[in-house]
Amino acid sequence: MENSSSFRSSLALAGARLVTKARSIQLGLVASWCVIAVVVLWALFPAWFTSHSGTVGVARQQLRAPSTEHWLGTDALGRDLLARIIHGASQSLSGAFVAVGVGLLVGTALGLIAGSARGRMDGVIMRGVDVLLSIPQLLLSLSIVILLGFGTVNAAIAVGVTAIASFARLARSEVVRVRASDYVEAAFGSGGTFSRVLWRHILPNSLTSVIAFAALQFGWAILTISTLGFLGYGAPPPTPEWGLLIAEGRNYIARAWWLTTVPGLVVILVVLSANRISQSFGKVRT
Template sequence: MSLLSPTAPVTTTSRLAALKVPPTVLLSFVVIALVIAWSVAPGLFTSHSPINGVPADKLLGPSAAHWFGTDHLGRDLYARVVHGTASSVSSALIAVIIAAVAGGLIGLLAGFFGGWVDILLARLVDVLLAIPHFLLAVIIVTALGFDTTNAAIATGISAVAVFARVMRAEVIKTRQAVFVEASFLLGGSRWHILLRHVLPNASRSVLPLAVLQFGLSILVIASLAFLGYGDPPPASDWGLLISIGKDYLKWPWLVYAPAFVTIGTVLSLNRISRWLRQTD
């Protein structure tokens, strides 16, 4: 009895320690919460207009009145970054939903049914993987038209293959589990087993991938906006702000401010994704 009692507190402590969120992850959640708040209610964080500026205040450096400085038209850059968050975040969310739903469905069907279904869908995924993601996004957005929503659709389609491969691998692993075989022996139908047992267990790995892809989608959409494939001015997408700022290199805050916000958001999402994989 004395040998067992000391082990109980150790086990409890180790479990609590395992549930403890690292400070870097907490900081990442704070950054993402701030970005989401910017996108939902930008008016709560700035009173300046993102479109109308004061010509006399053009190209002012960062100060208490203008945290990120002003641009060449006298517009407050912090207000433009905050108001541009909604477009950047919503378009990245659209891209992730398209990639997760389409790719997850392809991987689910290919991994569960196998045979000619797996072969056909696997060839489709191979074709998508053979084309660089950014190049595929450029091709699609060129066909659809220059618009942030179309850029989001193009980004989502270019990431379908990644979700399909992950989901297929997880479905094949789950399909071989004992509880799935037991369900077959008890007379469960294929669709019942697919929806009740395979899908919930196989989709656990999709969440960290979705968080990671959310950050990558922000980068891709910002890159497309930088090249002019997004909404035209006076829109304030992060990539467009960087593109405008590159023409005024003597005033570096025009590039640094939206670039640092983009990088900070993506790094925070990557850290959260890595933590989710470790705690799965």
Template structure:
């Protein structure tokens, strides 16, 4: 084959690759397959319903309860679960179920903000490091290694102590601590894509680096990052609840899952439902998210 024929063939290879379905469409197809398959797996279906209720509570808590989560009633303090108060009442007579429902808003919001920060910065670092390589790769990955060398919870506590307490500072702290996981995944996928023949064909055909990253690298990074985000979501929820339990989250009387557990821990022996029921909701949410993530990952790998 002559040089001219080789030059002509290269752009065709790149063009054929561009004609393939994007990674986003493939991922959406797989998620659709997961939704169809969930009917065959009752556990997955139950987990999906539970997560849907949690998301509804975070978006519109009034749809799940009409009680005021901040209304006190000293005459009804520390009542056990009943038909009137599904989760019982706390030490101030407030309806615990409504406080758990409204607490989902802060906890889920903080978790989503954390994931957004981790994905945005982590993918940026990973793609730049993997595509540029050389000294840039070395510097960025050493920074990621430094973050990885510090336990995530300790790093989050250090950051939130420096920037202040509250729901958003907690979200930022956990998001920064989660960056290395996404950065390493994005870098590995970028290196794999950049070693492919169609990338060389795209370079020969005159596609700019920005075009290669947008059309080839990012769409191939999306699938693994999406799957990782689902797996990380449960861990992030637990981390947000942990920092809130330790007193770094929203200040009382604001309802937040971790702070609800913290407020009720003094009544563990006398009124165990006060700390245990909010804690059970956190555990079930993390478990449900993990079940959905595991099923989604299996569907995405098919």
């Protein structure tokens, strides 16, 4: 009887731990979606969240500490920091969407062609992918943005080009896996044409992992675009952009720490939220 009671207690304790863990995981996912939703609303409707300008400062309001009037303080030109972060969301998010779109579309197309065609075409495409992967991504991004010129769009295109190789390799591996499945062979055996089987069976069943990777790349794109903005290759002043905000505040970090710390925390929070959402897509696939 004692052993049976001890076993039931252990089982109940293990079940309670699993339920607690599941709830914490679910709460983390919900919190991640809420963070992304708020940032998207910042980008689309900044006037809903602040009445201050993101580019125009107020005289005699320089380097004010956080207060009820300016929740996150002001910068060296008297501009409200919260307003600049909110208005800067459109720059960072639009750049991330462009970067992920370039990598997703071009990379998936190359991976689809390589995995479906096989042979010499596969070899040529994947050798080009290997060359791109051998170059450090930040160095390649800097090289491309220097050729294209400064600005958020050019920085986003540069980041997107560096992501093409990763998308292409993942898409090819998924296409090869699906191409060897029994239902695909059955579709070919029943008289399906190559293009029909490709669009109806191979492509839809290969996109789940690619979409999950795109969510992961979204956070990485925000981080890389912010890095380029911090180095001075992104949006020019006074345009509010998260990386530029961090760069502008570093000269005042001893006197006004919030100018660098708060935008940096926003970038970290958005990147972590995008990574958490990406992990949920991967779990759905498995």
